[in-house]
Amino acid sequence: MAPAPVRNTPPLPPRVEIHVHLEGTVTLPRLRTLWDRPGRDASLPSDPASLYRHRSFSEFLQHFAQVTRIIRGPEDLALITSDLCRSLKRQGVAAAEVFFSPVIFMRRGIPFMEMLDAMDEAVLWERARGGPTMAWILDGVRQWGPRGLETHLECAARAPGRILGIGIGGDERSVPASQFKSHFAQARSMGLRTVAHAGEFDGPRSVWEALEVLGAERIGHGIRSCEDPELLALLRRRKVPLEVCPTSNLRTRVVACWNDHPIARLISAGVRVTVNSDDPALFRTSLSTEFRVLRYRLGLGTAQVRKIEREGIRASFLPAAVKRELLRSFRRLREKGRRGKERAKGQEWR
Numbered sequence: 001m002a003p004a005p006v007r008n009t010p011p012l013p014p015r016v017e018i019h020v021h022l023e024g025t026v027t028l029p030r031l032r033t034l035w036d037r038p039g040r041d042a043s044l045p046s047d048p049a050s051l052y053r054h055r056s057f058s059e060f061l062q063h064f065a066q067v068t069r070i071i072r073g074p075e076d077l078a079l080i081t082s083d084l085c086r087s088l089k090r091q092g093v094a095a096a097e098v099f100f101s102p103v104i105f106m107r108r109g110i111p112f113m114e115m116l117d118a119m120d121e122a123v124l125w126e127r128a129r130g131g132p133t134m135a136w137i138l139d140g141v142r143q144w145g146p147r148g149l150e151t152h153l154e155c156a157a158r159a160p161g162r163i164l165g166i167g168i169g170g171d172e173r174s175v176p177a178s179q180f181k182s183h184f185a186q187a188r189s190m191g192l193r194t195v196a197h198a199g200e201f202d203g204p205r206s207v208w209e210a211l212e213v214l215g216a217e218r219i220g221h222g223i224r225s226c227e228d229p230e231l232l233a234l235l236r237r238r239k240v241p242l243e244v245c246p247t248s249n250l251r252t253r254v255v256a257c258w259n260d261h262p263i264a265r266l267i268s269a270g271v272r273v274t275v276n277s278d279d280p281a282l283f284r285t286s287l288s289t290e291f292r293v294l295r296y297r298l299g300l301g302t303a304q305v306r307k308i309e310r311e312g313i314r315a316s317f318l319p320a321a322v323k324r325e326l327l328r329s330f331r332r333l334r335e336k337g338r339r340g341k342e343r344a345k346g347q348e349w350r
C-alpha cells in the first residue's frame with residue numbers, strides 16, 4: 001500500500017500561555033497509566049474519570065489534590081511535563097509560564113531538586129524537538145498558610161536562575177493576603193516575579209489586596225474586578241494584566257453560564273486581558289479551545305481575539321527582545337493566514 005501523503009501544515013502564529021498549573025494538565029489517559037500501581041492511596045475513588053467532573057470549586061480543589069496523590073516522584077513529573085510540552089507545541093505555543101507547587105510533593109518526602117531536574121530535563125528534550133520554552137512559577141497553597149511560601153522561597157534560592165517567580169493560589173477566602181506580604185517582598189528582592197490568584201471566588205477586595213498588599217504584577221483570574229469601578233480604573237492605570245481562564249470559571253461555577261462571563265466588560269473597561277487554560281485536563285479544555293470559546297461562546301470579534309492573543313505575549317515575563325520577535329512573527333503569520341483565506345474565498349466564487 002502506498003504511504004499516506006505527508007501534509008505540510010503551515011506554522012501557527014505563536015502564542016504564549018501564562019496561567020497553567022502543571023498538576024492540572026494530567027490527562028485522563030496519562031492518569032490511567034499512573035493509576036494501577038501497587039500501593040495506591042486507598043482513599044482515592046475507584047474510577048479516575050470521576051476526578052474530571054466538578055460540581056463546585058471546593059470539589060475541584062479536592063480533585064486537584066487527588067490527582068497530585070497519584071504523582072509519585074520525579075519520573076511521573078517528567079512524563080507530565082513532556083505531555084504538556086507536546087500539547088502546547090501542537091497549539092502553536094512558543095513559551096509557557098507554568099505554575100508548579102513543589103510543597104505538595106515535598107510534604108510526601110520528594111526532594112525539590114530531583115523534581116526540578118527531572119522537569120527541566122523533560123523540557124530540554126522536548127525543546128530539541130520543537131517544543132516551547134517553559135518557565136516555572138512556584139505557586140503557594142493559600143489555605144496552608146505562609147509556611148508553604150517560605151518553602152518555595154527556599155526552593156528558589158537553591159536553584160538560582162531556574163525559577164521565574166512565585167504565586168499564590170487555592171482558597172482565596174482562607175488566609176488573608178497580609179500574611180504573605182513579607183514573602184512577596186522577599187521574592188522581589190531575590191529577583192523573582194510575583195503573581196496572585198484573586199477575584200476568582202472572592203470579590204474585588206481580594207484583588208485590591210493582591211495589588212496593594214502583595215504588589216502582584218499580574219492577577220490570576222481577577223474577573224470579579226468588574227464589580228468595582230475604582231478597581232477597574234486602578235488596573236487600567238497601572239496596566240496590570242488579568243490572566244482570564246473562561247472555561248475554568250464555568251467548570252468551577254464561578255459563573256453560572258457563558259452569558260454571565262464578564263470578559264467583554266473587562267475589555268470595554270480598558271483592562272489588559274489575557275486568556276489561558278488554567279488546569280486544561282481537569283477542565284477538559286486547551287488554550288486553542290479557550291480562543292474558540294472567546295469567538296463562539298463569549299461573542300468576541302476576530303480583532304478582539306487577536307488582541308488578546310498578542311496581549312498574552314506582551315503580559316508574559318519573557319525578555320523584551322523575545323516578545324518583539326514573537327509579536328513580529330505573530331503579525332507575519334496571521335497576515336499570511338488572512339491572505340490565504342481570502343485567496344481560498346476568491347476561488348470558491350470562480
Ligand SMILES: [Zn+2]
Pocket residue numbers: 019021169197220278
Ligand atoms: Zn490557576
